[in-house]
Amino acid sequence: MGQVVLKLGKDISTDDIYPGRFMATVLPTETPQFCFFDRTDFNAKLKARTIPPGSVVVADENFGCGSSREQAVSTIRGHELVIVAKSIARIFMQNAINLGLNLTLCPTIEAEEGDLLEVLPGKVRNKTRGREFAALPLPPARQVIIDAGGLIPYTRKKLLEQPVR
């Protein structure tokens, strides 16, 4: 269960999540400082650690559109934020699965900042408003990557199945 700490509109780009001018910073250990950098107040709260892990960012359609920069995922994951979005752009979704970002596709989600959300199997419950919204399952081909703990362990397993080059 987590509180909605940021509510976003549609077509939120990876430039918004992680501005291009910080792209020389690549390591997942270093990217969290620039999370939603140009949303100055929100970034300040993240840096001050006043937003607890498990807090929720609710987004409208096409979240994470634009650049394939993986920093946009690692920066959110670094703060252990949960994403609940109406729809998600393809590359962002794949990157999120690969890195183990907690995300849920919920096409009808209604929530405001401050609401308490509970992400459950197949649904999202807005406890503040006493309503439930159906969540879409991720395609099975992607679920196996999640189950393996991300693309790095999944690839490592496949590598070890191959003879040494």
Next chain:
Amino acid sequence: MGMTVVEKILAKAAGLHSVKALDVVEPRVNLAMSHENAALVINQFKEIYQGTGREPKPWDSDRIAIVFDHRVPAEGPKTATNQKLIRDFVTKHGITKFHDIRGDGGGICHQILPEFGYVRPGYVVVGTDSHTTSHGALGAFAFGIGATEMASVWTLGVALNIEVPPTIKVVVTGTFQPFVGPKDLILHLVGRLTAQGANFRALEFHGDTIANMTTSGRLVLCNMSVEAGATAGLVPSDRETEHYLRHEAGVREPIEPVVPDADAVYEKVVEIDVSRLEPQIACPHSVDNVKNVGEVAGKHVHQVVIGSCTNGRLDDLESAYQIMKGHKVAQGTRMLIFPASSRIYLRALETGYITEFTRAGAVVMNPGCGPCLGVHQGALGDDEVALATTNRNFKGRMGNPKSEVYLCSPAVAAASAIAGVITDPRKGGH
């Protein structure tokens, strides 16, 4: 059942007789491209090998391309150090398709790959850049991936768990009006489909307008297909593709065209007649906020940018040259021009374009991504307006969230640079 181009390419690459939309496949990768973000790929690549007792070694050093373009020359020590780390990796593993910061072979990755003949019809191309869709212009299935996914490709040589995208057929007919072209077409299409209208789908381009279009124009269409969310944009390979690969890219090996079956299954068909299409402009702050240029004509622009992987080729520069020769960039407006590769830069020197641009008051910069992604080489001040031939106008895209970016063709950019305000090139005083 008939197959689309994407389906045919993926079936072959996965060693299957046929595939259909939404099947999950593991295609062999023909070409794996990265730019400066190879620094992150290398980090993730090494992590995959952690604890395996094996030495990290890419699956095929000849199938990896690395092109420095996003921040060239390096804008600061962090980038310079990343580039150094990548150079060391390239040397250690004998990566052959490496393009460093050089005046004789450098440029933007999406220009270098076609120009050097690295992309062929039927190839599966992955790139750690969303505009990897560009390479569909040569009949390849080319799509953007993240750095960790690239590390996985470097390890295994296949792309894991790829869902075959359903295909939207785009049929384009008619002849463009003067000063209207491929950029106006793709802006119009993105406006029609919306920024997510092709998410998880491929766009396959057909029609007499496409048949008569040069590879340079097709690169514009496929480049910006991702702005409608598309996994890939594709032009089925034809005589123009072969002509480009033989005469521009110097390819000698056999070329195997891939064309869709007559009974291929498309999710939907979009038809566009370009004969009455007006110059288009994407207004802040989304690429699908597209209008006829007349609707915003007269708006003052502080900075005009011609270049990028979308519109930095020789025909783009020629289009601007034809409008600008004998004129001056307006006072109160800055103009920056970035040829997309050093080969284009050299040709623009030989043809006299660069001399004319410079005399007109434009600043011709080195080949690279320039200010497109807001790193360097042309930041915007608060409340300034940029007009650019680039591909994205998201809030803050050019480095300042308090600025605005409009997207247009090289013709609109050139006419507007002279006037200092957004101008319909069909009505300029040039």
